[in-house]
Amino acid sequence: MIQLYNVCMSYQKDASALTDFSLKVPKGDFLYLTGSSGAGKSTLLKLLYGAEKPSRGQILVNGMNITRMRSWRIPLLRRKIGIVFQDFKLISTRTLFENVAFPLEVQGKKRYEISNKVYQALKHVGLQGKLNRLPLQLSGGEQQRAAIARALVTDPLILLADEPTGNLDDDVANDIMELFKGANARGTTVVFATHDREMIRRFPRRIVVLDKGRLVEDHTP
Numbered sequence: 272m273i274q275l276y277n278v279c280m281s282y283q284k285d286a287s288a289l290t291d292f293s294l295k296v297p298k299g300d301f302l303y304l305t306g307s308s309g310a311g312k313s314t315l316l317k318l319l320y321g322a323e324k325p326s327r328g329q330i331l332v333n334g335m336n337i338t339r340m341r342s343w344r345i346p347l348l349r350r351k352i353g354i355v356f357q358d359f360k361l362i363s364t365r366t367l368f369e370n371v372a373f374p375l376e377v378q379g380k381k382r383y384e385i386s387n388k389v390y391q392a393l394k395h396v397g398l399q400g401k402l403n404r405l406p407l408q409l410s411g412g413e414q415q416r417a418a419i420a421r422a423l424v425t426d427p428l429i430l431l432a433d434e435p436t437g438n439l440d441d442d443v444a445n446d447i448m449e450l451f452k453g454a455n456a457r458g459t460t461v462v463f464a465t466h467d468r469e470m471i472r473r474f475p476r477r478i479v480v481l482d483k484g485r486l487v488e489d490h491t492p
């Protein structure tokens with residue numbers, strides 16, 4: 272599903288964010304990406320959804336070599352990927368319903384299908400009663416759940432999440448984890464970047480540890 276071969280990535284000369292990084296993630300896997308701040312976790316996620324290009328190496332996602340992909344094809348790649356960003360990236364001028372509907376509109380789905388799917392996705396995260404709220408009229412935990420609903424509404428092949436439980440209390444973090452586990456059980460491959468050791472302890476899965484841009488540990492409990 273995801274393969275990286277000897278990937279190097281530098282934002283600036285003489286400062287490597289990822290060095291000689293190789294990894295295989297089979298379809299349906301669930302892995303934590305962990306490591307200290309600045310280790311390269313977000314960089315790796317950005318490479319996987321085509322927001323950055325590696326300086327060296329090859330990256331294959333769902334059989335597509337994204338290293339060589341032309342920029343006009345990147346949106347086609349992203350349609351297969353759900354992304355939960357560290358800072359949610361909800362559109363502040365659009366309602367919760369409109370935010371979650373957005374990826375389905377991009378896919379050209381029909382209106383009745385969009386309505387059904389959005390309602391189901393929001394019900395799944397317990398936000399079906401807040402369809403008409405703007406993001407700023409929601410709590411941090413609710414915004415996080417909205418971002419997850421938006422990422423999952425398309426039933427993506429791959430879910431990439433950057434610190435999705437950061438700054439949330441334990442109950443909300445557990446609920447969010449259940450959503451990820453549910454998506455994984457339905458076949459979505461999950462890559463979950465986190466510092467949250469407690470979460471990893473509670474829900475043990477494959478762990479890939481980065482240190483200064485290098486893979487230093489990869490183990491499955």
Ligand SMILES: Nc1ncnc2c1ncn2[C@@H]1O[C@H](COP(=O)(O)OP(=O)(O)OP(=O)(O)O)[C@@H](O)[C@H]1O
Nearest residue numbers: 282283287288306307308309310311312313314315
């Ligand atoms: N846009 C950028 N321009 C220049 N350097 C960057 C940029 N983004 C990240 N870096 C650098 O690349 C390295 C890896 O950063 P990255 O954000 O991938 O780490 P991270 O493991 O996700 O950290 P955190 O846990 O704090 O989010 C760091 O040294 C960082 O300073």
